[in-house]
Amino acid sequence: MPSVRTDLLVAGGYLSLAVFVLAGLWLNPRNGYLVKSDQDQAMFEWFFSVTAWKLTHPENPLGSQLQNYPDGVNMMANTSMFGWGVPLTPVTLLFGPTVTFVLALTLGLSGTAFAWYRLFARELVESEFAAAVGGLFCGFAPAMISHATAHPNFVVLALLPLIASRVITMARRANYLEARRRWQPRPALALGLLVALQIALGEEPLLLFALGFAVFGLAYLRTPRAILRTLRALAPPVLLAALITVALTAIPLWWQFFGPQSYRFIGYGRGGNDLLALFQFAPESAGSVLSFGPDVSINPTEHNSYFGWPLLLLLAVSAVLLRRERVVQAALAVIVAFTALSMGVMLSIDGEFTIVPMPWLIAGQLPLLNGIVESRFAMVAIPAIAIVLALGTQRALDHRRSPASGWRPAPWFGALACALLPLAPTMLPVVDRTPTPAFFAEGTVRRYVSDGSVLIVPPPTAADAVALRWQIDSDFTYPLVGGYFVGPSGPDKKARYGPEARPTANLLTLVRAFDTVPVVDATLRAQTRADLRYWEADVVVLPPTDSGDALRRTMDQLLGFPARQVDGVWVWDVRALV
Numbered sequence: 001m002p003s004v005r006t007d008l009l010v011a012g013g014y015l016s017l018a019v020f021v022l023a024g025l026w027l028n029p030r031n032g033y034l035v036k037s038d039q040d041q042a043m044f045e046w047f048f049s050v051t052a053w054k055l056t057h058p059e060n061p062l063g064s065q066l067q068n069y070p071d072g073v074n075m076m077a078n079t080s081m082f083g084w085g086v087p088l089t090p091v092t093l094l095f096g097p098t099v100t101f102v103l104a105l106t107l108g109l110s111g112t113a114f115a116w117y118r119l120f121a122r123e124l125v126e127s128e129f130a131a132a133v134g135g136l137f138c139g140f141a142p143a144m145i146s147h148a149t150a151h152p153n154f155v156v157l158a159l160l161p162l163i164a165s166r167v168i169t170m171a172r173r174a175n176y177l178e179a180r181r182r183w184q185p186r187p188a189l190a191l192g193l194l195v196a197l198q199i200a201l202g203e204e205p206l207l208l209f210a211l212g213f214a215v216f217g218l219a220y221l222r223t224p225r226a227i228l229r230t231l232r233a234l235a236p237p238v239l240l241a242a243l244i245t246v247a248l249t250a251i252p253l254w255w256q257f258f259g260p261q262s263y264r265f266i267g268y269g270r271g272g273n274d275l276l277a278l279f280q281f282a283p284e285s286a287g288s289v290l291s292f293g294p295d296v297s298i299n300p301t302e303h304n305s306y307f308g309w310p311l312l313l314l315l316a317v318s319a320v321l322l323r324r325e326r327v328v329q330a331a332l333a334v335i336v337a338f339t340a341l342s343m344g345v346m347l348s349i350d351g352e353f354t355i356v357p358m359p360w361l362i363a364g365q366l367p368l369l370n371g372i373v374e375s376r377f378a379m380v381a382i383p384a385i386a387i388v389l390a391l392g393t394q395r396a397l398d399h400r401r402s403p404a405s406g407w408r409p410a411p412w413f414g415a416l417a418c419a420l421l422p423l424a425p426t427m428l429p430v431v432d433r434t435p436t437p438a439f440f441a442e443g444t445v446r447r448y449v450s451d452g453s454v455l456i457v458p459p460p461t462a463a464d465a466v467a468l469r470w471q472i473d474s475d476f477t478y479p480l481v482g483g484y485f486v487g488p489s490g491p492d493k494k495a496r497y498g499p500e501a502r503p504t505a506n507l508l509t510l511v512r513a514f515d516t517v518p519v520v521d522a523t524l525r526a527q528t529r530a531d532l533r534y535w536e537a538d539v540v541v542l543p544p545t546d547s548g549d550a551l552r553r554t555m556d557q558l559l560g561f562p563a564r565q566v567d568g569v570w571v572w573d574v575r576a577l578v
Contacts, residue, residue, distance in 0.1 A: 002118075002121050002128040002131070006128045007114075007118075010114065010117055010128070010132050010135070011110070011114050013132075014109070014110040014113040014114050014117075014135070014136070014139060014140075015106070015107075015110040017109075017110070017140060017425070018105075018106045018107070018109040018110040018139075018140075019106060020425075020427060021106075021109065021140075021145060021148060021425050021426075021427060021428055022102055022105055022106050022148065022427075022428060023427055024427055024428060024429065024430030025098070025102045025105075025428070025430050026102060026106075027430075028430060028432070029095070029096065029098045029099050029102060030096065030098065031432045031433050031435075032098065032430045032431075032432065032433070033430060033431055033432070033433040034149050034150065034428055034429070034430055035429045035430065035431045036149040036150070036300040036301065036428070036429065037149050037150035037301065038150065038299070038300075038301070039462060039463070039464065039465040039466075039484050040150035040151060040301065041098075041101060041150060042465045042466060042468050042469055042484065043079075043465060043468065043484045043485070044079070044081070044097075044101055044104075044150075044151075044152060045097035045098060045100075045101050045468070045469065045472065046067070046097070046465075046468040046469075046471070046472060046484075047075070047078065047079070047080045047081065047085060048081070048084075048085045048088070048092050048097040048100045048101060049092060049097040049472045049476075050064055050066055050075075050476065051075075051080065051082060051085035051086060051089065051092075052085065052089040052092040052093050052097075053066075053475075053476050055086065055089050056089075056093070061075060061082070061086075062074070062075050062076050062251075062252060062255045062259065063075055063076075063255070063259065063260055063261065065479050066471065066476055066479050066480060067460075067468065067471070067479070067480045067482070067483030067484075067485065068261075068480075068481075068482065068483045068485060068487065068498075068499045069453040069479035069480060069481055069535060069536065070453070070479075070534075070535065070536055071261060071487070071499065072260060072261055073261060073483065073485045073487060074255065074256065074259055074260060074261035074262050074263075074487065076252050076253070076255045076256035076259070077256045077257075077259075077261065077262050077263060077486060077487075078485050078486050079151075079153045079202065081104070081152060081153055081156070081200070081201055081202065082200045082252075083197050083198070083199075083200030083201035084100070084104050084152065084156060084201060085100065086200075088100050088103065088104075091103065097472060101152065104152035104155065104156055105148045105152055105155055107156070108148070108152055108155035108156035108157065108158070109139050109140060109144060109145075109148060109155055110139060111139075111156070111158035112138060112139045112144070112155070112156070112157040112158045112160075112161075113135045113136055113138055113139020113140060114135060114139070114158070115135075115157075115158040115159075115160075115161040115162060116134060116135040116138035116139065116161045116383060116386060117131050117132055117134065117135025117136075117138075118131075118135075118161070118165075119161040119162075119164060119165050120134040120135060120386070120387070120390050122165065123165070123168060124327065124387065124390055124391060124394075125390050125391060125393070125394040126394065127393065127394050127397050129393065129397070130390045130391070130393035130394040130397060131390055133386075133389050133390055133393050133416070133420075134383075134386035134387065134389055134390030134393075135386070136420075137382065137385060137386040137389055137420070138161075138382055138383050138386045140423075140424075140425050141307075141382045141385075141423070142281075142282035142284065142285055142303050142305075142306040142307070142308075142423055142425075143303060143304045143305070143306070143378065143379050143382060144382070145282065145284045145285070145303075145425040145428070146282060146284060146297075146300070146301055146302060146303035146304070146306075147301060147302075148428065149284070149300065149301050149428055150301040151301060153201065153202035153204070153205065154202065154204075154205055154376075154379070156201050156202070157202075157205055157209075159194055159197060159198045159201065160198070160205065160206070160209045161383075162194055163191065163194050163195060163198065163209070164209075164213060166187060166190055166191045166194060167191065167213070167234075167238075169187065170187045170188070170191065170234060170237050170238070171217075171230055171233070171234055173187065185237070185240055187237055188236075188237040188238070188240035188241040188244065189240075189241070189244060191237070191238070191241035191244075192240070192241040192242070192243070192244025192245045192248070193244065193248070195241065195242075195245045196244070196245045196248040196249050199245070199249050199252075199253075200249075200252075204371075204372060204376070205379075207368060207369075207372070208372070208376060208377065208379060208380050209380070211338075211380065212334050212338060212380035212381075212383075212384070215333060215334050215337055215338075216330045216331065216333070216334050216384065217230075217330075219329060219330035219333035219334070220326055220327065220329075220330035222326070261487050261488060262488065262493070263486065263487060263488040263489075263493045263494065263495035264488075264492065264493045264494065264495075271298055271302075271344060271373045271374050271375050272342065272343045272344015272345065272346075272348060272358070272360060272374045272375055273296075273297075273304060273305045273339075273342045273343050273344070273348075273374075273375045273378055274296035274297075274343075274348045274349065274350065274351060275343065275347060275348065275349045275350075276293055276296050276349060276350050276351075277296050277297060277303070277304075277305045277306055278305045278306075278307055278312060278339065279307075279308065279309040279312060280292065280293065280295075280296075280306055280308065281306060281308050281422055281423070282297075282303040282306040282423075283295065283300070283303070284303070284425055284426055284428065285306070285308070285422060285423050285424065285425065285426065286421065286422055286423070286424040286425075286426060287308060287421070287422025287423065287424075288426075290422060293350060294350070294351060296348075296350065296351050297375075298373075298375060302373065302375055302376070304342065304375045304376050304377075304378040304379055305339070305342065305375070305378040305381075307385070307423075308419070308422050308423055310415075310418050310419040310422060311385070311419040311420070311423065313419075314389075314392075314415050314416065314418075314419040315335070315385065315388060317415070318388050318389075318392045319332055319388070321392070321395075322388070322391060322392060322395065325391060327387060327391065328387070328388055328391060331384040331385070331387040331388055332384070332388070334380060334381060334384040335381045335384045335385060337359075338377045338378065338380040338381050338384075339377075339378055339381055340358060340359050341358075341359050341360055341363060341374065341377040342360075342374055342375050342376070342377035342378035343358045343360065343374075344358060344360050344374050344375070345357070345358060345360050345361045345364065346358060346361070360374050371495075389416065389420075392412060392416075393412070393413075393416065395409075395412075396409035396412040396413065397409070433466075433469070434466065436469060436470050436473045437470065437543050437544070437567065437568040437569050438567040438568045439541065439543075439566055439567040439568055439569040439571070440470040440471070440473055440474045441470075441473050441474070442567060443474060443477070444566060444567045445474055445477060445478060445539070445541075446474075446477050446478075448538060448539035448571065448573055449477065449478040449538045449539060450538050450575060451536075451538075452479075452535075452536040452537055452538035452539075452575070453478060453479045453480065453481050453535055453536055453537050453538065454478045454479070454480055454481065454537070454538070454539055454541060455481045455532070455535055455537045455539070455540045455541070456480070456481070456482070456541055456542075456543065457508055457540060457541065457542040457543075457545075457551050457555055458505060458508035458509045458511075458512055458551070459481045459482030459483075459499070459501075459505045459508070460480065460482045460483055460484060460498075461482060461483075461484065461497075461498045461499075461501075461509075462484045462497035462498045465483065465484035467480060467482075467483075467543075468480070468483065468484060470543075478538075481499075481505075481535045481537065482498065482499050482505065483498065483499065484497065484498060485497070485498065487499065502531045502534065502535075503527050503531060504527060504528045504531040504532075504558070505531070507524070507554075508551060508554070508555075511547060511550050511551055511554050512545065512546055512547040512550075512551060513547075514547075515546070515547040515550050516550060517550050517553050517554050517557075518554065520554065520557035520558055524558060525557075525558055525559075525560065528558040528559065529577060532574055532577060537574055538573075538574065538575050539571060539572065539573055539574060539575070540555060540559070540571070540572040540574055541569050541570070541571055541572075542555065542563065542569060542570040542571075543568075543569045544568070544569075548570075552570050555570075555572060559572050559574065559577070
């Protein structure tokens with residue numbers, strides 16, 4: 001077991017690296033924006049802000065009408081991260097949601113690395129250095145850095161190795177006590193609490209981890225007899241832990257799956273990894289200058305494999321050298337199984353689909369699994385790869401300490417450096433966000449809102465969610481039409497990003513896209529008034545935007561009166577119309 005001094009040194013190293021990766025945002029927490037996050041930073045900052053706002057107002061935190069008015073948003077059915085946003089409410093209120101956001105990313109990267117380091121030091125290797133190598137890869141693998149540009153729910157993963165540690169301890173203790181026909185409920189309580197908290201941080205990472213851990217356990221135990229004996233011994237404490245989790249999360253989970261604005265299925269289209277992505281280096285890695293071929297990820301936040309060919313080569317050699325190690329065999333089973341799952345329905349090579357079917361063709365039809373972006377299954381391989389790296393490092397150190405071996409392990413450390421240095425993370429790029437218009441920042445909007453909503457021209461969507469920040473800066477003094485969230489669509493409640501667009505919203509989006517004023521007739525005017533009544537709009541606001549002149553002239557004709565310029569925006573007070 002490592003000493004406290006070693007733990008502090010390792011933790012300090014991980015934290016320093018995480019701060020370096022996110023230095024651009026730390027240096028400008030008020031106006032900085034992670035450029036590769038697209039609209040996701042705005043979305044998460046809104047979730048953290050509205051959570052803090054609701055905790056200081058007597059409102060249900062599980063749902064909100066502050067965006068997508070009047071239908072609202074199911075907060076539990078979105079990545080609200082109550083497990084982070086609730087305890088950090090004082091930080092959000094005092095310093096703003098960007099600080100809460102960058103704290104989640106920074107402590108998520110370093111905390112995840114440290115938690116895996118502790119698990120490896122306790123269960124896998126004797127060397128603190130070997131455990132630190134494994135923890136480093138778990139916390140700062142290319143997929144983790146990629147998600148650190150936008151998805152704190154896939155970065156704050158420190159509870160997963162704690163859950164693994166609990167289950168391993170319970171299995172070891174249960175097998176010992178099972179022969180005496182008795183078991184202790186206390187470990188089950190700890191496991192139930194950890195799982196409940198992880199649900200409040202991110203359900204999808206928990207599901208991926210559970211699947212990976214199950215495959216690892218089955219491969220490690222090997223024989224049906226050992227598997228059945230372990231399952232029989234584990235059943236009572238795990239069932240008790242499950243009951244504790246359900247008791248703690250029953251109401252939020254009911255709201256998520258059956259409450260207002262819940263949805264039943266989410267489809268992402270093409271979401272599998274390209275075979276080429278396994279061998280490439282991510283743009284956020286130091287080795288990106290050595291990468292070859294096009295970037296074949298589904299988007300900049302989903303570099304979920306990108307392990308690089310030197311690491312894959314090292315894994316192949318390690319698989320041969322450590323082939324007798326049961327834990328390595330189990331890790332390799334996880335790596336192969338979940339990498340294959342991550343490739344989607346059909347194998348894709350260099351952006352071109354082949355006719356080779358992949359396991360996701362079947363697994364993707366299963367309940368719960370059909371809501372996962374399949375490329376994320378590659379993230380399950382990260383701790384499994386870390387196991388091989390840590391154990392290989394331990395074996396190399398063992399040989400080095402042997403008087404008969406001399407410096408023969410030196411090739412391992414050279415190969416390890418060649419595999420990991422190209423994957424070293426770089427500083428994530430940050431840009432200055434556009435300042436909030438004075439109409440919102442200075443509170444002028446309050447004069448135009450009675451009991452209704454604000455309609456931005458055009459309404460915010462998943463493609464442009466900057467208006468969420470304006471709502472935060474105005475201290476949620478109004479509900480907003482449209483927004484960026486996941487909600488139901490149609491009678492089958494299939495999920496979609498953003499609201500179901502009404503005719504007026506579609507029209508305004510087209511005007512901005514083509515910078516052309518349409519022919520406005522009585523039918524369009526009547527439809528606009530109907531949509532304004534549906535949205536219960538009090539005011540229509542046109543901020544500075546592309547095609548602004550065409551949008552203003554269109555709204556003038558649709559509403560029948562001209563806009564007024566107020567504090568940097570164009571305003572139509574429509575309370576008399578609706």
